[in-house]
Amino acid sequence: KTSKDGEAAEDLSDASVKSKSQAFWARWGGSKAVDSASLQTGRGNRAVSRSLRDAREDAVCVVRCGKKGGSxxxxxxxxxxxxxxxxxxxxxxxxAKSATTTYHTALKGSVAVPLSPADAFCSSPPEELDYSFVACASPSGVVPVPLAMRRADDDADEERGDGLVCLEDVEVKAGDSITIVxxxxxxxxxxxxxxVVRVQGSEVTYEADTEAGSSGAPVLKDYVPVALHHMAPRGG
Structure with missing residues (x-):
């Protein structure tokens, strides 16, 4: 198919990856919130190996796109x-053609990787799921996180919804501890x-320190991605 700017690219937005009315990352649970006074950081979490932590942290990059920046x-x-x-x-x-990404890794140092949107590009606008996936070369020493498509009817659990999930697929709920790299x-x-304060539909609300430039960073539970950081709530 041909993109809006006239370049051919593989279509990743067919029925199996359509984004409207679907969670990009599969979500779990209802809208129940935990009172902030009773939140217990770490509840429901498990020990994580140092090798997994290092690999997932190395997979996070800084993104520069014109005057905008993010993670x-x-x-x-x-x-x-x-x-x-x-x-x-x-x-x-x-x-994406002019955007740059740089991975600061433990063993290889800084690795700059150009994007290849002509090979694959799919997205959902900010008012929906606010994600972009852009193909690129695999940087030396960085292990990509594998994703798969989940459908609610795969496990007869409609509450979990459709969406993309890490192949390790963990549940996230209010009271769990999350990490943002x-x-x-x-x-x-x-x-x-x-x-985590609340899980509601395609949104996970949590209490964590972020700044401008944190947009697009992975939200991890036990170093398994469960969401993308989008923004801090206005007025809070």
């Missing part, structure tokens, strides 16, 4: 290795940890 993660989906970030960070294929304001990689 992102190297993933693999439908045979393509690519960048996953917010759509408001990399809105279109045209923007990010490049706030385009600076060096940092980690924020906090409790």
């Amino acid at each position: 992102g993660m190297l993933v693999e989906f439908k045979g393509h290795v690519g960048l996953l970030t917010n759509n408001h960070v990399v809105p279109t294929k045209r923007d 990010q490049h706030p304001e385009g600076c060096e990689k940092s980690i924020a940890i906090g409790p």
Whole structure:
């Protein structure tokens, strides 16, 4: 198929990956919130090996797209290795052509990787799920996080919904501890940890320190991706 800017690219937005009315990451649970005074960071979490932590942190990059910046993660989906970030960070294929990504890794140092939107590009606008997936080369020493498509009828659990999930597929609920690996304001990689307050539909609400430039960072439970950081709630 041909994109709006006239370039051919593989269509990843067919019925199996359509985004409207679907959670990009599968969600679980209802809208029940936990009172902030009773939140217990770490409840429901398990020990994570150092090797997994290092690998997932290495897979997080800083993204620069014109005057905009954000964070992102190297993933693999439908045979393509690519960048996953917010759509408001990399809105279109045209923007992706000039965007740059840099992975600051423990063993290889800084690795710059150009994007290849002509190979694969799919997205959902900010008012919906706010994601962009853009194909790229696999940077040396960085392991992409594998994703798969879930359908609610696969396990007869409609509450969990459709969406993309990490193949490790974990449940997230209010009270769990999440980790955000990010490049706030385009600076060096940092980690924020906090409790989940609410899981409602395609949204996960949590308490964690983020800044401009954290957009598109992976939200992890036990270092398994469960969401993309989108924004802090206005007025809160």
